[in-house]
Amino acid sequence: MFPQKMILTFSIYSILIAFALIFSVLLTNKLVKIEVLDVRYPEIDGLRGYLAFFVFLHHSYIWRFFLQSGEWNEPISNLFNHFGQTTVAFFFVITAFLFTLKLINSKNKEINWSAYISARLYRLFPMYLFSVGIIFFIAGYLTNFKSKVPFSENIVTILSWIFFNVKKGLNINGLEDSFLLNAGITWTLPYEWVFYFLLPLIALFFKIKVNYKIILSFTVVAALIMIINGSSLRHFFPFLGGIIAALVIKKNIFGTVLKQKKYTFLAISLLVCSVYFFDSGRRPIPIIITSIVFIIIASGNSFFGILSSAFSRKFGQITYSIYLLHGILLFVIFYFVIGFEEAKKMTDNEFWSVIALSVFPLIFISQLTFKYIEHPLMELAKVKLKSSSVKS
Template sequence: MQLAGIALIVPCALITVLLLAVASLLASRCTFYKKLIDQEIASERFHSIDGLRGFLALGVLFHHSVITYFYYLKGSWTVPPSRLATFFGQGGVAMFFMVTAFLFWNRALIGGARFDAKRFFWSRLCRMVPMFWFSAALLIITAFALTHFRMNVSFVEIARQIVSWLTFTIPGNPDVNGFKNTFLINTVYWSLVYEWKFYLLFPLLALFAEGWAALVPALISAILIALFSQTHVEWYFLYGALAATLGMRSAKLKQFATTRFASVVVVGLFVCIAMFVPTVYRVAAAPLLFLPFLLIANGNTLFGLLTCRPARVLGAISYSIYLLHNFVLYLIVRLVNHFVAIPTMAVVTYWCVISVVAIATVLFASVTFRFVEHPFLKLKMPTWMLPSQDSLRRGADMERKSSVPS
């Protein structure tokens, strides 16, 4: 078993099979998850994307596992010396961005002028905030525990630090209570800042969703990204929206996407990107990753892997997996390092530790999805946010008039 090179696929594949077995038990033995997956299968959804999310979250877990090993070996938190490990993390985040843009732009294309901004932001708050606050609270408590719950900075400074972490690190990710490199407790929050930027822009973008008007925000976005983006990750939101547009307008694309040959194409593209692209955070890499995503978003299941029940469970809890895995990884590896120095550990032994991390993460995520995420997904919008009866009547009148042929 390796931590770099193509052989890295072996331990990652074995752990993935193990996690699918855990997810299978949840799907068959846990009433809540059994019912959840049954409802998901019966509903009209992008089922391949539901399953894809879980594998993307696992990819980020493997990515951070390799980075953590080299952090203990060399003392720096940086991109791993492995194209495959880099692809697992960067590719996973990039495809998460495409998933976000695909789903919401598809909604805008269907809804047109009926887009409800209030309901949109309420759903985003209920979806994103509760689990994030839970995760951020774990980070803050851990930082205090590792500084022995002594106040090392002023109360005002502590308050400022906590606010920064609870607001998706948009103001920054300061050390908490003087604990050096607090961000290492959980390093995934940066990507959520990009998600919120997209959400804030989306109501404006949705105004141009009908017809050729969509070219206006697409062209402006492309120019702004090309001129001002330092990371190039914004391109993936643009390509996600493009995937939704093409899927909406091309029946032949959907027919091809569901074929076995399309699955071969997807696997081949992933292999080529992982082997020959050093980083997907480049302008030229975005269209390469767009191609397999386009097929998956339009119905490709990778020979049924993305729509099996265990994959659906992992997809359902993927947000929790994403927010918790680095925290669990940090604590377990830190604990193990007290007894056996990570750099002296056999690679096989390290992957055994990562197996424990992965199982603990999935089990923890299954609990937080059930009791933290899911209750808020069903939370109704407050009455003061709902449109008045007058505005509802005006909207109905406008819709009725627009449906009368001229």
């Protein structure tokens, strides 16, 4: 009965959490001002922030059961499972969509693959290394900054964490369940990197000329990432959905038809059906539904103006920071602020109240890291990319 009771409590507190989100974004935008960046698909930008927030709720639910049982398991609630799995599927679809479009738009140009990978490094590594630095500090503090395992083992673990290979059993300095420090959220990033390195191979399908050395070297790196991380092929299906979405949008198959409000209702209905009938967002039909809903959004459907609003787009810009930092914040709250024993005693009402109160620090810190870490490096990457284009 506990899960049903918890979901009922969440339903009641969802209004409070929604209010906390709106309040936090509006207040943070006053305290830490950022400009809305110009993008080709503002609706997608607006979508991202909500996706990252759903992942936060997904892990909040998992934390509740972890505090009770000591076991870290996927939610048994369809809704909260989709908050994690369908959201990740959306992220993979978005990645494939945007980079496939870049390929298609570069069909008659020579692609500088080194500059492309360099731009990805500037975009993903700085903020990730910042988050890992926090995790290493916490792990050091919890182990009294003394070596608990052989030096060689620590080096392997540290390098694994730095290069996104974070999973159960990969403990920092012997700290049990180190993945709890960020909820193991970065398991998705190796899949993103595999797709980036497979792009030269994908380019061949669009009859784009690519040097065979680039194809070979990039494909080998992709294969190594998959082997090292024990990648599952099923997680690549959403990328296929994104590629199809890019072809559909580029050929303008539906024109402006999908912008109509009736398709907003269709998209919402499809998502509701996916949650109601499927306990996982990783099954073929939910992935197909995710891809269809994404095509509707990418066609310019803003869900009654919500996704294209300045509010949503500013929220969407800090997605990566929210994604990387929310797990750390949850650990800090339950371990350092409340304490595991006290957190275990919390009622559902108390638990979701804590989650609602944690929304502001999450949004505020994420906006700070976007402004002072992510955005400057994004701009630097653009400058270097333009410079390399001029040279070539």
